[in-house]
Amino acid sequence: MSHVLTRFAPSPTGYLHAGNARLALLNFLFARHHGGRFLLRIDDTDAERSRPAYEEAIRQDLHWLGIAWDDSLSQSERLDRYAEAAERLKDAG
Numbered sequence: 434m435s436h437v438l439t440r441f442a443p444s445p446t447g448y449l450h451a452g453n454a455r456l457a458l459l460n461f462l463f464a465r466h467h468g469g470r471f472l473l474r475i476d477d478t479d480a481e482r483s484r485p486a487y488e489e490a491i492r493q494d495l496h497w498l499g500i501a502w503d504d505s506l507s508q509s510e511r512l513d514r515y516a517e518a519a520e521r522l523k524d525a526g
Contacts, residue, residue, distance in 0.1 A: 437469025441495075441502075444476045445488035453491075454498060461500045473502035477509045 439460035443453055464471040473495070477483040495502070 437464055437467040438472060439464040439469065440472040440474050441500075442474040442476045442508075443491050444479060444482075445484055445491060446479055446482040447487055449491045449494040454494070457495060457500055458498065461502075470503040471501075473505040475505070475507040477507050478512075480509075 441453075441457040441460050443449065443457075449457075461471045463469075473492075475488055475491075477488065
């Protein structure tokens with residue numbers, strides 16, 4: 434089993450651009466070349482500018498490019514986990 438895990442973490446505050454697409458493709462190909470996994474992590478913590486329509490457009494563009502992710506998650510769905518981890522670090526000194 435491979436331990437390679439790459440991710441692409443776009444912010445849904447606008448459409449995918451060439452630089453984002455290049456980074457996603459490189460991470461996807463690296464993971465596949467090494468038998469690893471590719472994660473799509475939506476960095477939607479900017480509540481004022483993030484839009485569901487942009488997230489959907491990003492997903493559609495990645496699909497059009499032939500980039501398939503093994504798992505997908507949203508940062509906003511994990512805020513409790515991050516707060517708990519920060520608290521543990523704070524308590525540890």
